[in-house]
Amino acid sequence: MINDTRLRESPTPRGNLEPGLRPGLDVATPSCASNGSSVYAALDLGTNNCRLLIACPSGDSFRVVDSFSRIVRLGEGISTTGCISDAAMDRAIAALSICRDKIESKKARRLRLIATEACRAAANAEGFRSRVVAETGIELEVIDRETEAALAVKGCAPLLDPGGRGAILFDIGGGSSELVRIERDAGDRNAEPRIKAWMSIPLGVVTLAERFGGRDVTPEIYAAMVDAVAEHVGPFAAENGGDLSGMHLLGTSGTVTTLAGIHLNLARYDRRRVDGIWINDADVTTTIAKLLAMSYQERAENNCISIDRADLVLAGCAILDAIRLAFPLPRLRVADRGLREGMLVEMMREDGALRTA
Numbered sequence: 001m002i003n004d005t006r007l008r009e010s011p012t013p014r015g016n017l018e019p020g021l022r023p024g025l026d027v028a029t030p031s032c033a034s035n036g037s038s039v040y041a042a043l044d045l046g047t048n049n050c051r052l053l054i055a056c057p058s059g060d061s062f063r064v065v066d067s068f069s070r071i072v073r074l075g076e077g078i079s080t081t082g083c084i085s086d087a088a089m090d091r092a093i094a095a096l097s098i099c100r101d102k103i104e105s106k107k108a109r110r111l112r113l114i115a116t117e118a119c120r121a122a123a124n125a126e127g128f129r130s131r132v133v134a135e136t137g138i139e140l141e142v143i144d145r146e147t148e149a150a151l152a153v154k155g156c157a158p159l160l161d162p163g164g165r166g167a168i169l170f171d172i173g174g175g176s177s178e179l180v181r182i183e184r185d186a187g188d189r190n191a192e193p194r195i196k197a198w199m200s201i202p203l204g205v206v207t208l209a210e211r212f213g214g215r216d217v218t219p220e221i222y223a224a225m226v227d228a229v230a231e232h233v234g235p236f237a238a239e240n241g242g243d244l245s246g247m248h249l250l251g252t253s254g255t256v257t258t259l260a261g262i263h264l265n266l267a268r269y270d271r272r273r274v275d276g277i278w279i280n281d282a283d284v285t286t287t288i289a290k291l292l293a294m295s296y297q298e299r300a301e302n303n304c305i306s307i308d309r310a311d312l313v314l315a316g317c318a319i320l321d322a323i324r325l326a327f328p329l330p331r332l333r334v335a336d337r338g339l340r341e342g343m344l345v346e347m348m349r350e351d352g353a354l355r356t357a
Contacts, residue, residue, distance in 0.1 A: 038353065039065065041108035042343035043099055045140060047075030047118040047174025047206050048312070049254070050095040053340040054106045057353040062344055066102050070095045071308040075118035075175045079207045084122045089131060096136045110351065112343045115140040116148055117175030117204065145200035148339065149178040155342030156252050156335045157193050159276055160184070165246030166193060168327045171338060172253035172319050174206040179233065179323065181240050197240040201232045203319065205255065205312040214311035215296045222292060225318035230325060237326035248331045249324070252338040254309060255316025260334040261304030263287045268303040275336035284324065284332055288317045 040062070041054045052068040072091040074084060103111065119125040119142045129140050143151075152171045160167055166183035180198040184191040208214075212225050260274040263283055279287075291299065291314060300310035348354045 038110055038351070039106050039108040040110045040344050040347050041103045041106070041112075042340040042347075043096075043103075043111075043113040043138070044339045044343075045072075045074065045092060045096070045113075045115040045119070047078075047116065047176075047204055048073055049174070050074075050092060050099065051340055052099040052102060053344060054102060054108055055344050057348050060355045062348060062354075066106055068095075068099055068102055070098075073174075073206065075121070075204075075206050077210070078118060078122050078175070079210050082122065083124045084118060084128050089128055092128075093132060093135050096132060096138050100136045100138055110347055112347060113138055113140055114339070114343070115142050116339075117145075117173060120144070121175060145176060145178065146198065148176075149180050149198045149200065150195065151339045151342030151346070152178060152252055153180055153182055153193065153195060153342070154345045155338045155340065156250055157182075159250060159333050159335050159337075160193055161248055161333070164248060166196075167248050167250040167333070168244075168323070168329065169250045169252070170320075170323050172251070172255045172316050173204040175202075175204040176207075177201040177204055177229075177253075177319055179236060197236070199232075199236040201229065201319070203229055203232065205316045205319070208315035208318065209312050212315070214315050217292070217314045219292070222314060222318055225315060226321045226325070229319050229322035233322050233326045241327055244327065244329055247327075247329055248333060249327065249329050250333050250335060251320070252335040253316065255313065255320055256332070256334045257336045258304055258309060258313055259284065259287050259291075259317070259320075262290060262302070266304055271336045274334055277334045279332045279334065281324070281328075281330050281332070284320075288321065291317060 039054060039056055041052065044051045048071055050070050050072045053064060054066040055062040055064045072088065072095050074088050074092045076088050077085050119129065119140065122128070125142070133139050149171070153169060156169060160182070166181070169180045169182055171178045178198065178200050181196045182193040183196050184193045208225055208228070212221050257274050260277050260279060261269045263279055264273060266273065296310055299305045299313060300307040305313055
């Protein structure tokens, strides 16, 4: 599979390769492609998901050689207890062990292994990270919210409308959500997008669902969710929501990919049909209304949602609706890509491993 991650810059190579696995694990010289390209691995342990992407440089793009994704709900209960639970730690470590095995089997030697909001917020995050090192050999890097937003931009930039001026990019996470205004010179189709402004909302699908309830969501509960998010988005929109001509929404999250699957009436989720799809504003509204009309059981039985997301998807829709109200744009582009792709792009650029497009 070739990811369409077209790039335009290739900074001076940085020769120092720093793996994120502790000594003793097999991180050997790779043999990924016929030309002997290095193997890169990017891992994102979020509040809800654990995701891994392993790839090789390929011209001005990269070739994915392995991937992994599992819902672990690391942040479950943090909003009330302030700590990562033992059960959540167990789930995350089981997933991270699989990631470790995949990294070793593909002989990846250039790694970035990050953790986000749950490990930023939990009082016992340091103890959890120590346990991860002891049991898996993985040393997690806890990134701040600004870095998280910047990586999302790098990962999703290829999906910007080439004829447009920019986008309001959003990444709806489990414990936080990032919102970024990105722009580029519309007269230069090859211009790199620039971050004009960004913010992080201290609400994600897990924290919002725990606060309001996610199983049985009435129209009143849903409206309260939207209002809660709007309180955070409003000041950012007031300062950065003017002159939206030539702009579109660009969303990366399980929420928007699930919406796309429902919109397309897919029997089961298919990334190839979802990544990069355009959905107009009216169809987003119709699809969210369809989800609101479903019972919890109906959501759980839908193959594009599943039981793992059935109690979270409406919280994600509420975050999306608050963003849509603040930034009334006619089109949404859906990205089934994000932080992992951003990390791969960044590492490959640093190493000069990508051909200039």
